Amino acid sequence: MLSAQLLGNALESAPDAIVIVDESGAILFVNRQLTTLLGYEASEVLGQPIEMLLPERFRNRHLRHRHDYTSSARFRPMGVELELYALHRDSTEHPVEISLSPIRDAGRLLIAAAIRDVSERKRVQTELVRAGEAAERANQAKSRFLATASHDLRQPLQTLALLNGSLQRIVRDPIALEAIGQQSRAIEAMSRLLNALLDISKLESGAIRPDPTDFRVATLFEEMRSEFASLAASKGLELRIEATAPFAHSDPALVGQILRNLLSNAIKYTQRGWVELRSRVHGSGVEIAVADSGIGIARDQLPYIYDEFYQVGVASNSARDGYGLGLSIVHRIVALLGLKLRVQSEPGHGSVFTLDLPVGAAGVAAATSAPKPQAAAEHRAHSPRILLVDDDPGVRNATAMLLRVEGYRVLPAGSLAEARRIIEENPELDLLVTDYHLTDGETGIDVVAAARALRGPQLPAILVTGDTSSSVRELQADQRIRLASKPIHADEFLALLRQLLEST
DSSP, rough: OHHHHHHHHHHOOOSSSSEEETOOOBBBOOOOOOOOOOOOOHHHHTTTBBBGSSSSHEEEHHHHHHHHHHHHHEEEESSTTOOEEEOOTTEEEEEEEEEEEEEEEEEEEEEEEEEOOOHHHHHHHHHHHHHHHHHHHHHHHHHHHHHHHHHHHHHHHHHHHHHHHHHHHHOHHHHHHHHHHHHHHHHHHHHHHHHHHHHHHHHHHTOOOOEEEEEHHHHHHHHHHHHHEEEEEEEETTTEEEOOOEEEEEHHHHHHHHHHHHHHHHHHTTTEHHHEEEEEEEEEEEEEEEEEEEEOOOGGGGGTTTTTTTTTTTOOOOOOSSOHHHHHHHHHHHHHHTTTTEEETTTTTTTTEEEEEEBBOOOOHHHHHHOOOOOOOOOOOOOOOEEEOOEEEHHHHHHHHHHHTOOOEEEEESSSHHHHHHHHOOOOEEEEESSSSOGGOHHHHHHHHHHHHHHHHTTOOOEEEEEOHHHHGGGGGOTTEEEEEESSSSHHHHHHHHHHHHHH
16 A cells, blocks of 8 residues: 555656646645646745636636536546646646546545646647738738739730731741741740749649539540640651540549640650550549650659659759640649559650549530530621720720721720720620739629620630639630630630630
């Protein structure tokens, strides 16, 4: 049996302050940790009510709680989910945790309270809360910057690209044409870098939210064929595209961005032979693979291919074709979508990147795919009439110049109100081209709605935007609306315009 002295020594050596009181709340025992915690010597507190160790604002309430506890005493923490404080001898308050234990001694009830100082824990928690709030403010600021950058940084590039396209169609002097061609390549390089950097920033900040749905793999593959066929042909490569898997489930826009980066890389690093985009159903999933007969990747370089600005076989100080950001973007999107990307490669024998997706429910995409509208019965005029809406005068004038050089009749507007007036005065409109973000919170969607309210739901439209939000991507379901991402090359813009006019 343990001696009283040993028990007393154990209480004195306890890491927490120990206070023992009787049923009336009088202090019978304190250990030396109480002096360390609250500054009181034992002689100052023995016989005093326990409430002397509490801030005054808690004392009356504590009397009631103490009486309630003695009627059903049991081991439990004190003040669950409450902020507890003990009063120091110097009148300062210390945050504490208190555990209560009943003790039976010769028929009387004693209560032992273990008091632990949690000042350091509270300080750390407060700092974590403040750090979290600061991080949230920084994230919001970054999101605001990205929203501004997506629009404002792309605007001058859009203007340059369209003016360059106009000059290519007007100028005939060979030396001037060579200068314009070099200017065009510089603008394209600036556009690729800006788009890649903004994509990475948006993915890091959480500004991009996945919008998973069932989609037809063949439809996505046809988009890839349309975008990359001419690029592959310009290098003398065979572009093979085969979609045997019918449906997949994920965010089709983000999966499309993955495939664009993989195909672009495959074509860039393949000097002869072929590039292939294929799919198949494998078990409970869909495999989409991008393969090539290119230079391949050495095994020791594979761990680094997703790093920013890393390019296989390219020294950091040498001339670059691209910026080594494509696979970094792919890696982030794959993680965002919760997918798996595998790579197999061998120097001199090409590479295969395989993306694993869930299978989509058969028939969903077919049910949502509206038939293409029938061509208009009446033959359009030789020069289609285009309503052009953009609140940036530089972009608006550059776009109007390009369209007029191509022989289109252009009706420019700088706002929704001005667009409404022009629509009312010009009943014959063939196409609407509008920027997405306009002044005073107006959007290109508002312009499309107003134009169709006055000219009918068949009016085709091109929405020019740098916005990647799901609200914009949802417009892709409208067969009479095309999205053009800023900055868009003049030839791509005109090809999109002709395609839309011919299909409506």
